[in-house]
Amino acid sequence: MTDEQLAEQAKEGDESAFKxxxxxxxxxxxxxxxxYARNEEDAKDIAQDSFFxxxxxxxRFTKGRxxxxxxxxxxxxxALDHLKKKKAAVFSDLDDxxxxxxxxxxxxxxxxLPPAVFENTETAxxxxxxxxxxxPDHRAVLIxxxxxxxxxxxxxxxxxxxxxxxxxxxxxxxxxxxxHITNRLSGDAPK
Amino acid sequence: xxxxxxxxFSKISRPQAPARLSGAVMLRIETYEVRRLRIRTAVHxxxxxxxLILCVPVANYIVAAVAQSxxxxxxxxxxxxxxFALSHFKDFALTLADTLPVTGTIAFxxxxxxxxxxxxxxxxxxxxxxxxxxxxxxxx
Numbered sequence: 001m002t003d004e005q006l007a008e009q010a011k012e013g014d015e016s017a018f019k020x021x022x023x024x025x026x027x028x029x030x031x032x033x034x035x036y037a038r039n040e041e042d043a044k045d046i047a048q049d050s051f052f053x054x055x056x057x058x059x060r061f062t063k064g065r066x067x068x069x070x071x072x073x074x075x076x077x078x079a080l081d082h083l084k085k086k087k088a089a090v091f092s093d094l095d096d097x098x099x100x101x102x103x104x105x106x107x108x109x110x111x112x113l114p115p116a117v118f119e120n121t122e123t124a125x126x127x128x129x130x131x132x133x134x135x136p137d138h139r140a141v142l143i144x145x146x147x148x149x150x151x152x153x154x155x156x157x158x159x160x161x162x163x164x165x166x167x168x169x170x171x172x173x174x175x176x177x178x179x180h181i182t183n184r185l186s187g188d189a190p191k
Numbered sequence: 192x193x194x195x196x197x198x199x200f201s202k203i204s205r206p207q208a209p210a211r212l213s214g215a216v217m218l219r220i221e222t223y224e225v226r227r228l229r230i231r232t233a234v235h236x237x238x239x240x241x242x243l244i245l246c247v248p249v250a251n252y253i254v255a256a257v258a259q260s261x262x263x264x265x266x267x268x269x270x271x272x273x274x275f276a277l278s279h280f281k282d283f284a285l286t287l288a289d290t291l292p293v294t295g296t297i298a299f300x301x302x303x304x305x306x307x308x309x310x311x312x313x314x315x316x317x318x319x320x321x322x323x324x325x326x327x328x329x330x331x
Contacts (some may be wrong), residue, residue, distance in 0.1 A: 023213065027205065052216055055220050113195045124204075126205055131203075146196060146201075147205060
């Protein structure tokens, strides 16, 4: 049964259909929340709030709409509200740059990674470290694209942003993590 | 390029949500439902009560209006001398309609509608409420 069919059933009050949706997406939403919260306790709260809000607003879920991006949109808004409440959202001006897309668009696509990256055992840790440098939205784009295998179109719907913005976030995020990983692996100091 | 980064991201673990998180969401949903149904039951209960209370003055008003307009008298003719009523059916029906206390009748029907509708909804809410309460108790 598709997500949308389950959502329609849940809308009619079928709690088991909603449970099935939760089973499908709990880990993914929790992982997504972690990109914003960066600690398990807050990620748990965000994931719980997101599913509760999803259930509460199921009446607004209209036929013909895709469930997955809708759920992620709720999760993102919940995460941002959570960060605002905790006043933990200290993002650098450069990263919080929805307005300088023109600059981002001038960036070239990051080059493919050297094979050494995949052979080194420290890569995972370096990647985790480099992810810390990113704006939560940029981090989320990478996770949604590479872990959840969502298309840029789906991510744009989930993030409630134009697709070009999402693509430029993706490019900029990769452009920031690439030198961090490659420089560290080649023995240089991190930038 | 994408494949290379996909391979890179496959190196970091996919976090797993705590086992009890789904249960916590369901408990929150059930608790919310209980609260919502309590409010619904109270609202419908109040409407049923209001309809019952309003029923008395409206019924009194209709009785007085029926007596005053002569509707009752004309209606009794329909039963006591139905031959006369049938032979002058058109005029008789018009007179009956003319003397019918319209305002009172509409008010009474509206109250009756609110009463039956709210009563049904109230019983449905009570039944759902007990179901959700049991569910909350089971989860706790």
